Ligand SMILES: NC(=O)c1ccc[n+]([C@@H]2O[C@H](COP(=O)([O-])OP(=O)(O)OC[C@H]3O[C@@H](n4cnc5c(N)ncnc54)[C@H](O)[C@@H]3O)[C@@H](O)[C@H]2O)c1
């Protein structure tokens with residue numbers, strides 16, 4: 001389908017008589033994920049009469065990016081298309097999300113961000129600043145705006161505390177969506193560290209400690225970016241000039257480590273939205289990151305070497321699909337606790353493989369490969385180390401690392417590489433196809449990963465990676481994969497066998 005811009009109606013016409021909502025949420029970042037997940041949920045809860053929450057979006061990075069500019073042009077509105085299979089049938093659902101009420105840019109209008117802190121109704125902060133956002137930047141607090149996300153939050157909280165003269169009722173609740181361990185607790189500790197190191201008023205520190213609440217959360221919904229062609233096609237099918245359409249799957253899960261306090265403040269579950277309030281989300285996080293994200297990282301490392309372009313290609317590819325199922329069965333599931341029994345874990349993994357088979361989503365492996373070395377470290381390496389510590393092998397997890405290193409070195413010319421420039425340059429500069437062992441050893445030694453500080457662990461990773469790299473340099477990758485899988489128990493298609501020790 002195609003349409004020229006003249007055929008499309010302005011988005012404002014899609015929501016005549018739209019209600020203005022009080023600003024209750026500050027949202028940091030406005031990427032695909034937050035639009036297709038948190039904004040969609042808030043909109044649905046507003047629609048159901050459970051909430052009346054307006055969102056103010058803050059752009060928190062200095063680099064030019066079109067999303068927030070477009071948000072302003074579109075009065076904060078955009079469509080979310082949930083696509084795939086529901087109850088066994090193909091199903092698409094389109095929602096015009098109208099919860100975003102204002103947009104402010106921390107770099108062009110820091111005073112505007114500070115003014116936002118004077119809103120009495122503000123109570124929640126939702127963020128997704130990627131894995132790179134919740135970090136400590138020493139001395140950052142003096143800048144206007146501070147560079148890092150935690151320092152920005154410290155400065156803004158200080159503004160709020162000072163404006164409301166320390167009123168305990170004006171503390172904020174933080175719901176970070178970053179996919180890092182203990183996201184809420186980490187954000188809290190970094191804010192307190194900034195406040196302490198900058199010697200801010202102890203009463204402010206006490207106010208943050210006592211009256212601001214930081215919840216750990218784990219999020220799950222697959223929301224791939226759209227190509228320009230796909231976006232144009234979706235615009236044409238909607239008939240509106242929406243440049244911020246998001247397309248994702250129906251499945252969603254938001255686990256929040258918190259009790260009645262946050263549930264009363266943000267009762268999304270009462271609007272039948274998939275949000276759970278739990279005392280401890282760590283097991284859920286571990287399970288989701290190792291099974292879903294770890295499998296994504298592995299397929300993005302291996303799949304492009306045999307011509308797979310998307311997640312769907314990878315799960316449907318005879319060798320890559322088998323590799324992924326064995327990776328889950330033989331390495332990932334045995335690394336996870338199974339308090340509700342192995343069948344529960346197997347069902348969870350099988351359901352994720354089904355989600356990967358969603359024909360409606362074009363989830364590009366090239367996008368998942370972005371910064372894949374760091375992702376392999378947090379999502380796959382723990383599985384490898386767990387297996388080794390229990391006397392098992394983890395050849396398939398190590399194979400993904402070998403595929404990354406070999407392709408980053410340029411051994412497979414057409415495979416796209418987008419990762420830390422320093423690491424990639426080092427890999428390329430030192431690559432010697434005749435002496436791969438020293439090349440890998442040097443690279444592993446140069447990584448500042450505490451998990452590899454133990455010399456025996458680094459030596460084992462080097463030796464096992466080297467065996468795979470030499471195979472990859474000597475044979476077609478598909479042949480290497482077949483050899484790797486030969487002799488393993490066949491055919492667990494879509495199911496995962498018990499996680500036996
Ligand atoms: N897309 C998904 O399927 C999905 C699902 C669950 C979780 N996530 C997580 O979301 C993140 C990617 O988000 P996306 O898919 O919306 O991508 P995206 O590129 O559309 O958005 C990324 C957002 O992060 C902001 N950002 C990046 N670095 C930042 C920093 N240092 N400080 C402040 N803001 C920063 C950007 O401005 C942008 O708003 C990843 O961390 C991913 O793990 C994505």
Ligand SMILES: O=P(O)(O)OC[C@@H](O)[C@@H](O)[C@H](O)[C@H](O)CO
Pocket residue numbers: 179219220221222223292293296297367368370
């Ligand atoms: O977004 P990334 O790049 O951190 O990871 C890629 C995918 O694994 C991820 O976005 C998943 O789709 C998501 O975590 C599903 O909930």
